[in-house]
Amino acid sequence: MSIEIRNISKRFGNFVALDNINLDIPTGELVALLGPSGCGKTTLLRIIAGMESADQGEILFSGAEATHLHARERNVGFVFQHYALFRHMTVFENVAFGLRVKPRKERPSESEIKRRVMELLGLVQLDWLADRYPSQLSGGQRQRIALARALAVEPKVLLLDEPFGALDTKVRKELRRWLRRLHDDMHISSVFVTHDQEEALEVADRVVVMNHGRIEQIGSPDEVYSAPATPFVYQFLGNVNVFHSRVQGGYAEVERSETPEKATAFVRPHDIDIARQPTEGALAATVAHVHPIGPVVRVELQHGGEIVEVELSRERHEALQLAVGQGVWFRPRQMRVFGADNQPKPPSEKQAFLF
Amino acid sequence: MSTHKLTRATQEPAWVRYGLLTIGLGFLFFFLGLPLVAVFVEALAQGLPVYLEALKEPETRSAIWLTIVIALAVLPFNILFGVAAAWAIAKFDFRGKSLLITLIDLPFAVSPVVAGLIFILLFGSQGYFGEWLAAKEIKIIFAVPGMILATLFITFPFIARELIPLMQSQGKDEEEAAISLGASGWQMFWRVTLPNIKWGLLYGVILSNARAMGEFGAVSVVSGHIRGETNTLPLHVEILYNEYNAIGAFAAASVLALLALVTLVAKTIVEWRMKAETDMLNAELPGEKTA
Numbered sequence: 001m002s003i004e005i006r007n008i009s010k011r012f013g014n015f016v017a018l019d020n021i022n023l024d025i026p027t028g029e030l031v032a033l034l035g036p037s038g039c040g041k042t043t044l045l046r047i048i049a050g051m052e053s054a055d056q057g058e059i060l061f062s063g064a065e066a067t068h069l070h071a072r073e074r075n076v077g078f079v080f081q082h083y084a085l086f087r088h089m090t091v092f093e094n095v096a097f098g099l100r101v102k103p104r105k106e107r108p109s110e111s112e113i114k115r116r117v118m119e120l121l122g123l124v125q126l127d128w129l130a131d132r133y134p135s136q137l138s139g140g141q142r143q144r145i146a147l148a149r150a151l152a153v154e155p156k157v158l159l160l161d162e163p164f165g166a167l168d169t170k171v172r173k174e175l176r177r178w179l180r181r182l183h184d185d186m187h188i189s190s191v192f193v194t195h196d197q198e199e200a201l202e203v204a205d206r207v208v209v210m211n212h213g214r215i216e217q218i219g220s221p222d223e224v225y226s227a228p229a230t231p232f233v234y235q236f237l238g239n240v241n242v243f244h245s246r247v248q249g250g251y252a253e254v255e256r257s258e259t260p261e262k263a264t265a266f267v268r269p270h271d272i273d274i275a276r277q278p279t280e281g282a283l284a285a286t287v288a289h290v291h292p293i294g295p296v297v298r299v300e301l302q303h304g305g306e307i308v309e310v311e312l313s314r315e316r317h318e319a320l321q322l323a324v325g326q327g328v329w330f331r332p333r334q335m336r337v338f339g340a341d342n343q344p345k346p347p348s349e350k351q352a353f354l355f
Numbered sequence: 356m357s358t359h360k361l362t363r364a365t366q367e368p369a370w371v372r373y374g375l376l377t378i379g380l381g382f383l384f385f386f387l388g389l390p391l392v393a394v395f396v397e398a399l400a401q402g403l404p405v406y407l408e409a410l411k412e413p414e415t416r417s418a419i420w421l422t423i424v425i426a427l428a429v430l431p432f433n434i435l436f437g438v439a440a441a442w443a444i445a446k447f448d449f450r451g452k453s454l455l456i457t458l459i460d461l462p463f464a465v466s467p468v469v470a471g472l473i474f475i476l477l478f479g480s481q482g483y484f485g486e487w488l489a490a491k492e493i494k495i496i497f498a499v500p501g502m503i504l505a506t507l508f509i510t511f512p513f514i515a516r517e518l519i520p521l522m523q524s525q526g527k528d529e530e531e532a533a534i535s536l537g538a539s540g541w542q543m544f545w546r547v548t549l550p551n552i553k554w555g556l557l558y559g560v561i562l563s564n565a566r567a568m569g570e571f572g573a574v575s576v577v578s579g580h581i582r583g584e585t586n587t588l589p590l591h592v593e594i595l596y597n598e599y600n601a602i603g604a605f606a607a608a609s610v611l612a613l614l615a616l617v618t619l620v621a622k623t624i625v626e627w628r629m630k631a632e633t634d635m636l637n638a639e640l641p642g643e644k645t646a
Contacts, residue, residue: 049535050535051531051534051535071531071534071535072534072535072536072537072538072539074535076535077535078531078532078535080528080531080532082528084528084529084531084532085529085532086529086532086533086546086547087529087551088550088551097533097536097538097546098536098537101533101536101537101538101539101542101546102537133635135635146532149532149536150535150536152536153536153537
């Protein structure tokens with residue numbers, strides 16, 4: 001089932017949670033809503049699920065108007081951050097709930113319910129826990145049961161609100177991969193909310209980056225990472241060095257054009273070269289810190305009043321033999337410049353850094 | 356370092372501990388234990404047969420009966436109101452929510468005598484609806500319906516007060532999950548909400564019931580003290596005592612005291628069950644097992 005979101009807005013008092021959101025989610029896609037807390041991503045998810053109503057705009061399911069459809073008629077599976085398992089029911093009864101509350105004529109027989117529930121518990125690899133209570137399970141197990149429960153009613157859309165937010169890193173990684181496999185097997189549309197960029201980039205087909213109730217960019221994980229549409233996306237996804245033309249004054253002015261205009265340049269730490277000799281177009285700096293972190297070495301350079309972050313491969317670092325306090329030259333290989341209006345500027349022929 | 360020294364650092368000196376214990380237990384003994392014992396000693400002062408005879412008195416029996424009838428009549432209304440109010444306050448945001456919370460506490464703040472007078476003012480023969488009721492020959496004041504109304508007014512906060520914090524702490528995730536799985540409002544209530552609040556509800560019922568049976572002030576104002584007709588146990592105790600019928604008064608009082616003791620035991624059992632179940636169902640996450 002495809003989902004179309006048209007001009008959705010929502011306010012809570014004076015706070016604008018969603019500001020004219022437009023989004024299409026085609027059938028079978030796994031979409032991540034990514035953004036900092038308070039950006040409106042959870043509100044959007046709850047509006048899709050029918051648990052919150054929008055102030056204006058409409059929602060279409062498979063092209064049909066669904067804005068005023070009651071949550072129970074939307075046929076969506078919802079997975080909560082804190083699982084929301086029924087605490088007084090066994091795992092089996094939790095998963096069976098959606099089948100048991102069906103109207104009598106649609107309700108499957110007791111043996112059919114048992115078969116379906118055990119099949120779902122098998123799917124999430126927890127059939128051996130059927131008689132336990134939620135309190136007797138670990139966090140990762142609870143979330144898998146919550147997924148099995150949501151899938152029991154054969155939803156057309158799966159909505160997940162920070163599904164792995166309350167779990168520790170190792171379990172989170174495992175569940176992420178598992179969710180991706182599950183989504184591919186079930187052929188449904190899934191939307192999940194996360195504030196974890198790594199999670200969004202790793203799992204989703206498409207990433208919707210949100211901020212202050214607005215969509216900043218929609219694109220594949222690679223697009224949003226390597227071609228961010230706005231300064232916000234640049235800063236939210238991965239580390240970035242920011243160079244302000246005015247602040248830096250004469251020696252690091254960015255994109256000197258005929259009309260002096262305020263502009264900001266964004267450079268990823270791994271897009272910066274360090275050299276021990278001055279080269280053309282390079283800036284002088286001193287090494288402030290050297291941190292080896294796993295496969296990379298993070299070097300902080302003191303450049304004027306600012307810290308520039310550089311990521312080097314271990315090999316490159318071996319070759320350079322940087323020491324704290326040493327004078328070096330650095331030069332961005334790649335950068336992106338945004339004008340005062342926060343619109344990206346086309347790459348220019350001119351040297352971006354002038355001294 | 357010995358364990359003895361370790362515990363010393365986290366404990367108060369012995370004289371503080373035993374001093375506090377003595378004050379607490381002494382207070383309990385003089386203000387609760389002693390009076391309770393006195394009730395039974397006085398009631399049984401002339402032997403068990405006299406005590407039982409006093410209880411067999413028709414007016415005493417009718418008072419016991421009326422007390423139970425009023426408590427039972429009030430109960431369904433209290434449950435309905437308590438659950439509905441707690442539900443609305445804990446699970447929804449609406450205008451006037453804090454006003455509703457304040458109003459729920461009103462019976463705690465208002466003197467019971469004033470509560471009784473309110474009903475006289477409304478339904479008494481000089482009251483707002485007095486003439487209309489007289490024309491229809493409906494008797495509320497100085498009759499059982501008025502006593503039920505007054506008791507209802509006094510006892511309705513108990514269940515809501517007990518359920519609001521419980522339901523607030525449980526949040527509405529489970530209810531939303533039930534709805535998204537296709538449950539109707541009723542199914543959600545019976546299958547998800549009610550099982551989660553059942554012990555809290557029972558606890559509230561016990562408390563409001565104890566208050567309903569023991570209420571004196573409000574009921575006294577609207578009852579009219581018609582012997583054998585509109586006397587509950589607390590009112591009957593007062594009448595007997597004023598007539599210097601010590602055995603009768605204390606015998607009736609002992610029934611009230613017994614009811615209180617039963618309530619206490621029931622309350623303790625429910626508290627204990629509620630805690631055991633809450634601990635079981637809200638247990639801390641055990642360590643993550645990786646498959």
